[in-house]
Amino acid sequence: MSAIEVKGLRKTFGTLEVLRGIDLDIESGEVVCVIGPSGSGKSTLLRCVNLLEQPTAGRIAVDGVELTDPDVDIDAARRRIGMVFQSFNLFPHLTVLGNVMVAQRKVLKRDKAEAERVARANLERVGLADKVDAYPEKLSGGQQQRVAIARALAMDPSVMLFDEPTSALDPELVGDVLGVMRSLADEGMTMVVVTHEMSFAREVADRVVFMDEGAVVEQGPPARVIASPEHARTRTFLARVLDPAAARVGELED
């Protein structure tokens, strides 16, 4: 059984077709990086996987639970799916510890001592054990994102979704967050990562999926997709991402 199963997924916003029939199977313990130009539908795909966006058509199953079934308990299903956002979305009125405890207490109904133990362990895991009493606004972007990862991990998810987790960070803070994600991957977490960090995709991903205009153009091991892509569109995209300074004015619009 696949950890995540996506079949014939379509999503339209009004007349705009953002996803045009996506099929994707992700095995348990697999790390998949989704790359592609902005507007290609990568983030929408990720947001459909935990139903933050309602798919227009298609089937999505996580851990064998079909999320697109209208009778499914979506709140219960989402507990098994951790999500990390580009803009962190920490709760500003709660401390770091409060951020990591609140859903454990209110959703999983863990008692206070247990929730705090789990929270501290996960903050330790992301290297922020000393920040438990701080409020999010006092933290750097990189620290906030690591708290967000700890917050998701505290729910014991079976898969983790990352929506451009480092795009809003200052360049020198990206490494800390990627480091945490790399250690998660090493521990065998099933991960889907929408990212522009090609070095991360190359080194950590088991599989790279290249999307363009709402469809999967090609996918495979990073060595193949990133080093020797088959499709012209993949090649153009990678050339620009890997060496942005080399683009010429004439080839920008094609």
Place this chain on the structure above:
Amino acid sequence: MAAGSGTAARRGGMTRRQRRRLVLGGEYGIFVIAVVLLVALADWRSLHENFFNWSVAKGLFPDIITVGLRNTVLYTVTGFALGLAGGLLLALMRLSSVLPYRWFAMAYIEVFRGVPALLIFIFVGTGIPLAFPGSNLPGGVYGQAAVALGLVSAAYMAETIRAGIEAVPRGQTEAARSLGMSQSRAMRTIVVPQAFRVVIPPLTNELVLLFKDSSLALFIGVSLTQRELTKFGRDLASQQGNTTPIVVAGICYLLITIPLGYLARRLEERQKRGRR
């Protein structure tokens, strides 16, 4: 520029500096003349007798505090509590996905903001007892005043709270939902607490308005011990044929409203600075 200033700034044969001095002098002159006229023409003895009569003022204490101010505060606080609860409920209805709830909240807000508060007091004070004979709001006059103030302020607070809820970024709800919280759980635990931080300064202003509106309770028909500041001041003013009680009642209001208004501005400034 240096060459042009000699001609361009000169109008009516004066330099710009001379003109400014003349205008400023005129403004001060008018003020001084007004003060002189006031001092010369006003009957200071009569003014003092009628507005600031020391012996009349002394006679008001302690009742103006222990009855008047106490009841004003009591009406205001109970009305505010009811209004806050009602306002939150209306704000949530206004944002509900259920159409009839939205309609009801919108109609309520329009009606109660569009009608004079005095009308609501008369309605609650005389209309309801007439329409439902034998029905009594708990607390008698206190209950009626609280309900009337609550009905009016709920409409205003609903709009404030709604704006506060809408000011909380969508990502907050998304993060909460992605952790498995239901929509209502996310609202209660994540969104509303943040919304209330935003609306504390405007709600403090609302409290100031309510404090003044509590004077309308005098239209409910209160007994001697239920009088609030305005009624108390008016009664004693007519009893003694002297306006001093009204002035003292006014000062009592200001003792509360000025610090509260100051507090609201401070909170507002602090929040502006705290914004990321």
